[in-house]
Amino acid sequence: MALEVKFYSLFRINLKTKGIEYQQESEITITELIEKLDQDFEGYFTQKLLKEDGTIARGTIILVNGKNIFHLNKLETKVSDGDIVTLFPPSAGG
Template sequence: MVSVRFYSLLRLMLGREVVELPWEAGETVRSLVQRAEQAVGSPLSRKLLDGDGVLHTGTIILVNRRNIHHLEGLETPIRDGDTVALFPPGAGG
């Protein structure tokens, strides 16, 4: 199993904190985001990625508390038992 945790506005938008998905061999962060989107029935990827599939500036995705910017980005492999945290871009003033 893989735990996908939602934070900030994602949590409010989805009305849930976590979704548990069965692990799939060869899974990456990119494919996991797509599966999580299907599981929650919401356009999750539009909140995290632009039209070219690149992370919006300010989006943070952690795999086991490690930022994917310091790993392999959206192609970071996912393993059984991983926890993935999704933080949408924040707004400030």
């Protein structure tokens, strides 16, 4: 099994991919997953998802198996094999 990360909106456009899969033997946190994504995408996700103080940027949506991490354990939410993490960039406009 694999940990699946799906990208939406500008992430798909800018990265030219719908997502990525990682083989996980143990649980990791969303913070650790973002670090892993940064290794594969040159720091892109920390820059887009987090504020300078390391907290989640306003408007960012991160779902684990369809549940918003704000209703779970935020950046300390654990993910493992079989989970699906969905990332939406912060949005603005009107």
